[in-house]
Amino acid sequence: MSTTTSGGGHGDDASRRDFLYIATGAFGGIGTALAVWPLIDQMNPSSDVLALASTEVDLSPVKEGQAITVVWRSKPVFIRHRTATEIEAARNVIVEDLRDPQADEDRVQQDKWLIMVGVCTHLGCVPLGQKATDPQGEFGGWFCPCHGSHYDTSGRIRKGPAPANLMVPPYEFLSDTTIKIG
Amino acid sequence: MSSPGSGNRIVQWIEYRLPIFSWLDHTVGSGYPAPKNLNYLWNMGSLAGVALVIQIVTGIVLAMHYVPHGNMAFDSVEHIMRNVNYGWLIRYIHANGASMFFLVVYIHVFRGLYYGSYKYPRELLWWIGLAIMLLMMATAFMGYVLPWGQMSFWAATVITNLFSAIPLIGEPIVTWLWGGFAVDSPTLQRFYSLHYLLPFVIAGVVIVHIWALHTHGSNNPTGIDVKGPQDTLPFHPYYTVKDLFGLGLFLIIFAYWVFYNPNYLGHPDNYIPANPLQTPPHIVPEWYLLPYYAILRAIPDKLGGIVVMGAAIGVLFLIPWLDTSRVRSATFRPIYKQFYWILVADILILGWVGANPPEGYFILIGQLATAYYFLHFIIVMPFVGWFETPRQLPDSIATSVLDKGGGADTAKEGAP
Ligand code: HEM
Ligand code: FES
Numbered sequence A: 001m002s003t004t005t006s007g008g009g010h011g012d013d014a015s016r017r018d019f020l021y022i023a024t025g026a027f028g029g030i031g032t033a034l035a036v037w038p039l040i041d042q043m044n045p046s047s048d049v050l051a052l053a054s055t056e057v058d059l060s061p062v063k064e065g066q067a068i069t070v071v072w073r074s075k076p077v078f079i080r081h082r083t084a085t086e087i088e089a090a091r092n093v094i095v096e097d098l099r100d101p102q103a104d105e106d107r108v109q110q111d112k113w114l115i116m117v118g119v120c121t122h123l124g125c126v127p128l129g130q131k132a133t134d135p136q137g138e139f140g141g142w143f144c145p146c147h148g149s150h151y152d153t154s155g156r157i158r159k160g161p162a163p164a165n166l167m168v169p170p171y172e173f174l175s176d177t178t179i180k181i182g
Numbered sequence B: 001m002s003s004p005g006s007g008n009r010i011v012q013w014i015e016y017r018l019p020i021f022s023w024l025d026h027t028v029g030s031g032y033p034a035p036k037n038l039n040y041l042w043n044m045g046s047l048a049g050v051a052l053v054i055q056i057v058t059g060i061v062l063a064m065h066y067v068p069h070g071n072m073a074f075d076s077v078e079h080i081m082r083n084v085n086y087g088w089l090i091r092y093i094h095a096n097g098a099s100m101f102f103l104v105v106y107i108h109v110f111r112g113l114y115y116g117s118y119k120y121p122r123e124l125l126w127w128i129g130l131a132i133m134l135l136m137m138a139t140a141f142m143g144y145v146l147p148w149g150q151m152s153f154w155a156a157t158v159i160t161n162l163f164s165a166i167p168l169i170g171e172p173i174v175t176w177l178w179g180g181f182a183v184d185s186p187t188l189q190r191f192y193s194l195h196y197l198l199p200f201v202i203a204g205v206v207i208v209h210i211w212a213l214h215t216h217g218s219n220n221p222t223g224i225d226v227k228g229p230q231d232t233l234p235f236h237p238y239y240t241v242k243d244l245f246g247l248g249l250f251l252i253i254f255a256y257w258v259f260y261n262p263n264y265l266g267h268p269d270n271y272i273p274a275n276p277l278q279t280p281p282h283i284v285p286e287w288y289l290l291p292y293y294a295i296l297r298a299i300p301d302k303l304g305g306i307v308v309m310g311a312a313i314g315v316l317f318l319i320p321w322l323d324t325s326r327v328r329s330a331t332f333r334p335i336y337k338q339f340y341w342i343l344v345a346d347i348l349i350l351g352w353v354g355a356n357p358p359e360g361y362f363i364l365i366g367q368l369a370t371a372y373y374f375l376h377f378i379i380v381m382p383f384v385g386w387f388e389t390p391r392q393l394p395d396s397i398a399t400s401v402l403d404k405g406g407g408a409d410t411a412k413e414g415a416p
Helices: A002-006 A011-040 A048-050 A082-089 B010-016 B020-028 B040-063 B073-082 B087-115 B122-147 B150-165 B171-176 B185-216 B236-260 B287-298 B302-322 B334-355 B362-388 B397-402 B404-414
Strands: A054-060 A067-074 A075-081 A115-117 A140-144 A149-152 A155-161 A171-173 A178-181 B033-035 B232-234
Touching: A011 B404, A054 A067, A054 B020, A054 B122, A075 A171, A075 B040, A171 B171, B020 B185, B020 B236, B040 B185, B040 B236, B073 B087, B087 B236, B087 B287, B087 B334, B122 B150, B122 B185, B122 B287, B122 B302, B150 B171, B150 B185, B150 B302, B171 B185, B232 B236, B287 B302, B287 B334, B302 B362, B334 B362
Parallel strands: none
Antiparallel strands: A054 A178, A067 A075, A075 A115, A140 A149, A149 A155, A171 A178, B033 B232
16 A cells, blocks of 8 residues: 555555554553553562561570560561470371471471461461460461461461461571571 | 523633533533433432542541551541541541442442343443442542551451462562551551542543443333433433432431441441551451452352452443343343342342351351352343243333333332
C-alpha cells in the first residue's frame, strides 16, 4: 500500500514500517517497565528495617518447663526449655507421616532448647501455649486460635489448616546460656 | 421543562458553551425516562452514592486529625474521640457509614440477582458493579486497619498473609506488602495512603457504572423491556422525590447506629492498642465480610481456602451466562424464586458461621453452606433455567401496572 501512497516505489516499505512500530513499542514498553520499578520497589523493606538483624537472649532465667517470648525483626520468637517428657514426645513420632516431615533433631541445636518464630504458618497469628494456663492443643505444644492449628512439642504442624511447621530462625549459642538470633 | 433552563439567560450562556444543564437533565432530570414500575429496591443505587459522599466528607475531616504512624495512630483516634470538636460524631459517622454503605450495596446486588438485572444487555454493568464491590472491600479493610487496635492489627496480618499461599512468589509479595518482616508502621502508612485514594477511584468507577446503566436504562420488577413512553416516567420529579424520601428513611436508620449504638457493629478488642506479640483469642472481620471468611475457613487447606473464597466472588461474574432462563425477573419464575430465597438463607448462614469460632458443628455447617453456595450458581442456575416453565409475562410495563389482577399484584407479592 505504501508504494502507491509514497510514490517512492520501495516495495519493502510496509515491512520496514512494521519493524519500526515493533521496535518503538518494545523500547517504549521496556522504558516504562524500568521507570515503574522504583515505584514498586519502594514498598519493599527499607534499609533501616533490614538493619534490625539480630537479637541476643540470656537463657539462664528460663527454668525447665518454662517458655519466654522475645522479639526478633518485629516478630515473636518462642524459646522453650523443654522437659524430658516433651522431648520424648517430640521424638516418638513417625516423621514420614507428618504434614511437613522433619525430625525433632533437625529442629534443635540443644535438645532442651526449642527456638522458633512464634508465627502460625497459616495466616500469621501468634499461637497460644507459651503460658502454662494457655491451651496447648491436642499434641501438648501450641494451639493457634485463629483457625485451629495444632502444633506438637517440636512446633510441628499436626492438625488444622497450617501447611508447615513453625519456622526455626537462624541462631547460634554464644555460650551455654546466651544465644544470638539472626 | 424540555430544554433546561430555557428562560434563564445565564443558564443559556453557560449551556451554549458547556452543555452541562442538558447533560444533567438527561442523567437525573426530566429528560431521563425511567420505567414507571420501579419499587423501593431501586432506591439503593442513589443511597449508595450518598453513602460514598458521606464517607469521603467525614474521611477527609478525620484525616485532618489522624496520624498514620504505628506509635501514634491509636492515640490520635482517641484524640479525635475525646478532644477534637465533634470528633466523636465524625468518627462514628465514618465507622458506621462503612456498614451502612455495605448494607445498601448488598441489597442493591441482591435486587439485581432477583430481577435478573445482570442479563443481556446489562452484563458489563453487572461487572462494573462487582468491581465497585471489590474496591469497597479493599477500602473498608484498609480503613479498619487505621485505628491500629488489636482487631486492626490482626485483620491486617491475616488478610495480607492470604497472599503467602501463592506458590513461590507468595512470601516476597507479603514482605513487599508489609514493607518489613511483619505488619508494622510502614504497612499502616501505605494502607492510609491507599485508603485515601481508593474512594476516589470508586467514584470514578461509579461514573462508568452509571454510563453503562443509562445506555440501556434501568431494569424493572417485571424484567421486561420498556416498549414506549407509556411505560416510563420522567426521572425528575418522580424518582428524585422518591429517592429523597428513601434517603430520609435511610438517614433515620443511620442516625440510630451513630447516636444510640455506635459500637455495636464494631469489636471491643479494637479499643486495645495493637500488640504484635498477642493475637486476640477470637478474631473476626466486620459483619460485611463474614460470609467470605466462613468460606475461607470451610476448606482445610491454605491455598484451597483462598482459591475457593476468591471463586465465591468470581462466580458472580459468570452468572450472566450461568443463568440460562430467557425470563429476567424471578417474579415470573416459580421454581427459581424458591432457590433464590434458599441462597439468601445460605449466605446468612455463612455469615453466622463466620462470626463463630471454627469448632465443633460450625465447621460442618460452614462446609455444607459453602458447597450449597457454589451448587446454586453452577448447577441450580443453569438447570432451572432450562427446565422451568416461566409464568405468563405481562404484555408491557404499562399493562402490568394497570392490570390489577395480573402482573402488578403478583409482582409485588414476589418482590423480596
Ligand atoms: C469508600 C469509602 C470509605 C469507606 C468504606 C471507609 C471505611 C473506613 C473504616 C471501616 C474505617 C475504620 C473505622 C473505625 O473503626 O474507626 C475507616 C477509618 C478511617 N478513614 Fe475511611 N472509609 C472510606 C473513605 C475515606 C476517605 C475518602 C478518607 C479520606 C482521607 C478516609 C479517612 C479515614 C481515616 C483518617 C480513618 C481513621 C480514623 C478512624 O479510624 O476513625 N476514609 N474508614
Ligand atoms: S493463623 Fe493460625 S490457624 Fe490460621
